[in-house]
Amino acid sequence: MHHNTQGGAAEQPSVFMSQNIEAYPMEFTGSGGEYFRVWIVNVLLGIVTLGFYTPWARRRTAMYFYGHSLVAHSPLEFTAQQRKMVLGFVLLALISIAYQIAAKTGQDLAVGLMLLAGAALAPYLWASAMRFRLGATRWKGLRLQFSASWKEVYLASWPVFALALVWFGVFFGMQILSPELAQALDGPAASGAPKVKPQFTAPMGTLLGLGLLLSILCFIRLEYNYKSLLVLRARLGNEHGRWKPVYTDFVKVWLATVAVFIACVLVVWLAVTALAGGSIAMLLMSKGAGKGNIFWIIVIAIVGVIGFFFLLLLASAPARAYREARMFQLLWNNIGVSQIARFKCNLRAGRFVRLRLKNMVLTLLTLGFYRPFARVSEYRMKLESVTLHIKGGADQVAGVLVRQQEGGLGDALADAAGLDLIG
Known part of the structure; x- marks a missing residue:
């Protein structure tokens, strides 16, 4: 039974309710040999330019994989502007360099402020990257959009702040359980004062273990929150994603x-x-x-x-x-597009693990030159394990959605960051 938490998408009855369902297995038409030529150029130019070719390499890689991925017999398109990707790369590089300089010159206050700012901005950066990624994806003239509000993004990001509180509590709990540790952290002992070596006790081990367990649960919850928000707030025309x-x-x-x-x-x-x-x-x-x-x-x-x-x-x-295989199968077996389409996935974890191990061995034996072939084979296995089921057929649905499609003016500010996570 379909339920929609997005409000606007469920206000009008779907025009696809009474249509027959057609199945479209996804296809990948690329090959390892073709991608090797893209990959080797990216590697060589990345070495020559000391890494500054990275945004161009990512765009070439994304265009290759998108262009050879057929969804209902039509390829995906990657339409991101190179200028925005370069600006995003330069911005992240400058932030990283500033952090390294502050850390190596002993500017503890600056490092602490940067870490706090990074934690506060992490949800914004993630949402901007998702807006950029989906906004740069086209299929049959349709543009994907990520329509989550900033309030929704930060509410979904609560595990990030919970994680900070967990380790804040562990840090001070350790000092309470071990006064010697607190004394060591406060600074060197006064001259003549005996130095006491901190002892690691069972309660300290329990507290540390609890911190690690809560951290893992926070990471899992953050992954769940972000993936569900991404699907539920992804949009094609006026139709939102469906999440189970x-x-x-x-x-x-x-x-x-x-x-x-x-x-x-x-x-x-x-x-x-x-x-x-x-x-x-x-x-x-x-x-x-x-x-x-x-x-x-x-x-x-x-x-x-x-x-x-x-x-x-x-x-x-x-x-x-x-x-990776289990999560891929879980997601693609339980998501869809409103009442228009749903996905089914038959990826087998055992087959994917064997393929990954084979690729690792061949990559090591070839000193890395098998990497593009490995990447293509893994991408092909995952993509071709997915079948798209559409009510009314792809052409009819695409035509209706194109007429629903709105302009992307609201994404202009987010796109300006140019953050790219592909490739």
Whole structure:
């Protein structure tokens, strides 16, 4: 049963209610070889210009993937103005440089003010980026729009401020539980005063664990709030998005992801322990306990530690791919456009994880040159797993929506930021 929280979209009866539903599987017509030419030019020019080519590279990448993504047999279009993307990139670069200078020169007050300003402006920057992204997307002459008000954006951003309060409480709670820690934070002890080393106690560990748990829940809630707001306030003509997932759906995906990550870490731990233990045992048996042997044991230990952390990083890849696939499937199976259209997704997490692992191995073996082929294959698998179901057919619906479409004057200020998150 459809319910609409947007007010304006539900005031008039939909003209598509009695139409037959037609299914349109999405298609991707690009190839790894074609995108490799785009990618290699972007990489080379990015190196030559010391990164200043980034906004042009992002636009070329977005235009390639949009232009080869067919929705109901018609390609998407990326119409963002290059000037706005360059201005956004320069603005973010200047802010980053100012922060680095303040941090390295010991200007603690400036750094603190910048961090507070960043937290306060984060919702504004996110909403501006979404307005820019959707406003730059066209399909059959239709422009997507993000119509959320600033009040709605900041209300949805409450987990950001809750996270700050959580760690404010953890910081002061730690000082209450450990006076020695508070003394150490206040500054060096007076001359002659005994120095007491802070002790980490069980209550402190409990408080820290609680802070981490609440932080994870805040991150999940923020992701849920932002994705739901983006869908519900996305607009085609006068038709708004439709959203069905609930917060617990996101929590379940995250819990399953944590389970996959723990399993991968255990496998890596067992493999590294077996290999390292076997290598040291063979070395001891073959050479005895001489000084040279101790040197090789130290070398093996250092290499083992470095290798372990590298493998631990790789161990997170299956969990990240699993979460990406599960979240993609959850969203595209539960969103639609008013009463006009809905999506269905048949992406399988296991297939996507295997593809990601294969791509990682080939990318490492080719020193990164397989990356564009990997990206195309993953994008293709996700896009072509989605089928769009439209009432009345794509051409009829597009024609009605074009007549509903309003001008984008209200987005002019947000677009001026030129923030781009694509590519």
